[in-house]
Amino acid sequence: MLIARTIEDTRQAIATARAHGKSIGFVPTMGFLHDGHLSLIDVARDSGATFIVVSIFVNPRQFGPNEDLSRYPRDEKRDRARLEERDVDVLFLPPVEVMYPPGATTSVSVGAVAKPLEGERRPGHFEGVATVVLKLFNIIQPDVAVFGRKDAQQCAVIDRMVRDLDVPVRLAFGETAREIDGLAMSSRNSYLSDDERKIAPALHRALRAGEDAIQHGIADVPSIEHLMHKMAAETDGITVDYLSVVDPATFEAPGDFRREVLLVGAVRVGKTRLIDNLRVVQKT
Numbered sequence: 001m002l003i004a005r006t007i008e009d010t011r012q013a014i015a016t017a018r019a020h021g022k023s024i025g026f027v028p029t030m031g032f033l034h035d036g037h038l039s040l041i042d043v044a045r046d047s048g049a050t051f052i053v054v055s056i057f058v059n060p061r062q063f064g065p066n067e068d069l070s071r072y073p074r075d076e077k078r079d080r081a082r083l084e085e086r087d088v089d090v091l092f093l094p095p096v097e098v099m100y101p102p103g104a105t106t107s108v109s110v111g112a113v114a115k116p117l118e119g120e121r122r123p124g125h126f127e128g129v130a131t132v133v134l135k136l137f138n139i140i141q142p143d144v145a146v147f148g149r150k151d152a153q154q155c156a157v158i159d160r161m162v163r164d165l166d167v168p169v170r171l172a173f174g175e176t177a178r179e180i181d182g183l184a185m186s187s188r189n190s191y192l193s194d195d196e197r198k199i200a201p202a203l204h205r206a207l208r209a210g211e212d213a214i215q216h217g218i219a220d221v222p223s224i225e226h227l228m229h230k231m232a233a234e235t236d237g238i239t240v241d242y243l244s245v246v247d248p249a250t251f252e253a254p255g256d257f258r259r260e261v262l263l264v265g266a267v268r269v270g271k272t273r274l275i276d277n278l279r280v281v282q283k284t
Contacts, residue, residue: 003080005092005094010090023048023049024140025041025052026137026144026169027145028055028136028145028147029054030057030072031073032074033078033082034186035177035185036177037148039174043146044146049143051089052087052088052089053088053140054091055136061107062128068191076093092140099135108161109127112252116246116251117264118153118275119153121266126153129157129158133158134161144169144170146173149277150177150186150277152248176277178204184274186274188273192270196237199237200269202231202232202267203265209227210224210225210263211263211278219256224245237269239268241267246261247261248262248279251264257282261279261282262278262279262280
């Protein structure tokens with residue numbers, strides 16, 4: 001596995017791979033890799049990629065002033081070993097000054113899909129996400145790029161950006177990887193104390209309650225959201241940020257329940273903020 005820390009080295013490795021007829025698959029991450037990240041490599045291969053590039057970059061532009069940039073978990077040695085086990089071809093590990101040279105001011109604003117929920121609570125977050133992802137696409141020029149559905153609004157933002165800007169990349173999305181008790185795998189789970197870890201699955205249970213209501217014919221957004229809040233409130237130590245029913249493409253309220261809807265949630269467990277979602281199609 002090549003460790004590339006510059007744009008030039010990364011592009012040279014990819015150009016060589018293309019010259020040998022390889023199809024480029026790309027998995028962008030912020031590191032501290034778990035099985036959910038690694039499953040995205042499998043999605044890339046299943047999507048036809050024969051040369052896999054993974055990036056690890058903790059992007060400062062997507063963190064707010066009161067967020068956890070400085071304490072975001074990092075373990076480069078462990079990450080490298082895990083990627084080597086998965087036969088990754090290139091690990092792109094750029095320092096901040098490579099991704100954002102002095103004087104860099106351009107940013108990408110995606111619009112309406114980036115405004116509610118996470119966008120409202122984390123001003124500038126999706127602008128930072130869209131900017132770094134577009135830069136990575138321009139550097140790597142992958143045939144297919146893979147993102148995890150746990151970050152559902154991020155997926156919608158990137159999909160909108162790719163379509164609006166005619167970015168020549170095919171997107172693929174990996175399902176949320178979960179622990180046995182339903183907790184969505186996340187690098188931030190490492191922040192949880194033992195007691196906090198025990199109650200963290202309450203978010204998933206609340207979403208499942210909403211899913212069950214939809215499957216039993218309830219098609220009223222306020223009623224479903226009230227039920228999810230009520231379920232979450234049954235667990236001491238959980239503070240709900242939001243539990244909402246949205247259209248998975250626009251993140252606005254769904255027009256009806258005959259098509260897929262998305263149940264999305266964010267809660268705080270102690271000082272740790274967790275997000276999760278479930279896609280639901282009402283049974284007919």
